[in-house]
Amino acid sequence: MVATYFPGRGTLFEETYLKGKAEGEAKGVLRVLEVRGLPVSDDVRERITSCTDLDRLADWLDRSGTVERTEDLFVGNPEISEDGPGNA
Template identity: 50%
Template sequence: MSTTVGSEFRSELLREVEARGEARGEARGEARAVLAVLEIRGVPVPDAVHERILGCTDLAQLDIWLRRAVTATTIEDVVSG
């Protein structure tokens, strides 16, 4: 019985690790989308802000930045507010 319990625990732990990895990957993709939109629109992004965007793991924040990037004329239009 302890083998089953141990196996169930490992399976749950593996699911949690996979979910965290998936969330990080999704955030990384969203961050890259923000930066791609800004690049295409010709909005300069200082290195510090570039790293801030890439380091963000909050999908809601990244979504806000992506939506702002579509109409932004400056980086402040994206990350301020």
């Protein structure tokens, strides 16, 4: 979880801010993959866009510039169960 230091911590305002930040990170990951010409399946796109873990998204963004296949983004990442919090 990313620590934020502005008035309204733990409020709907902060939740909305963090959701927007996660959406922006996800778009960045997809854009890098697109520019590199790597095909992105619907499953991979859904997995990236539904992720709300900013640390995981930052890792995927870093890795998106070097992976050979889009699925390689997820290799070596510890995963939390699909039904658990912070799922990817």
